[in-house]
Amino acid sequence: MTRKAVLTSVVLTLILAACGESDSATPSPQPQTHGGAPETTATADEAQAILSGLGEPYASANLDNGRRLFRRCASCHTLGADDRHLVGPNLHGMFGRQVGEAEGFRFSRALEQADFVWTKAELDQWLANPRTYLPGNRMSFAGLRDESDRNDLIAFLAVETAR
Template identity: 40%
Template sequence: MAVSLTACEPAPKPTTSPESSSHAPSADLSEAEKAQVLASLPTPYNAASLEEGKKQFGKCRSCHVLIETTATTTGPHLYGVFGRKAGTEGGYPYSDAMKAHDVTWDFATLDAFLTKPRDAVPGTKMAFLGIKDAKDRENLLAYIAVETAKKPQ
């Protein structure tokens, strides 16, 4: 079965009420399909540990969610972050620095940002100090990519 890696494409905008969408992408995937998505990621992310990535996401969970939602949290939702231009997700009040950060998020740009966010985007509102260990960032980014993937319609 082919699985669409939505994480590498911009997520469709919500068509539901402005409250929240209940779309939980990875809940639609079996463990075998998650493994298939993981294997399709670029090296070195395709060899990452999703279990360790989930642990790393614990550092992000207080500000970010992996579901598509229009509800504002401390940080923007991460559904569809891969392939999205920085500072453009509707409904979130980004800093001027993030709005001006002219990148499209992919593994390389997210990895660089997560190393030390305030150095990568001076003036960002993100208070998180970063993740120094490269393997921890690889596991985290693979986890986000897999958890935001969904089955084709």
């Protein structure tokens, strides 16, 4: 294979990985997923206990919709305790964690200098429009305008990143 062909193959693999797709010859960095989002591994009782602790509107959120919405995030973020960072940090244990802190991940200067803890309220504002919430961050996600979609995604993340 020529040097140009090798470089083209590497670039194509990186582009496909960033889009959440992979070449069949290249192992996927994603955890085992169903339709681009991890299967919910919490029991119904565990999920309900976590969501009840968050109160409304999260206690009555639609976790299936949250899982579907997470598909947009899965090409950059993982959720499991043993999952690696991708383009974005692994989100396991994010609630209650200082922004810009995830061992082994290099954050943008904006996130490193920010001074808040990830809570459901902070995440709601962030997910509405990350670019305006914290200018200078590198996240390319445009945001979720619909409040009920944000609630569903936050509920899903709370359940999936708690264990």
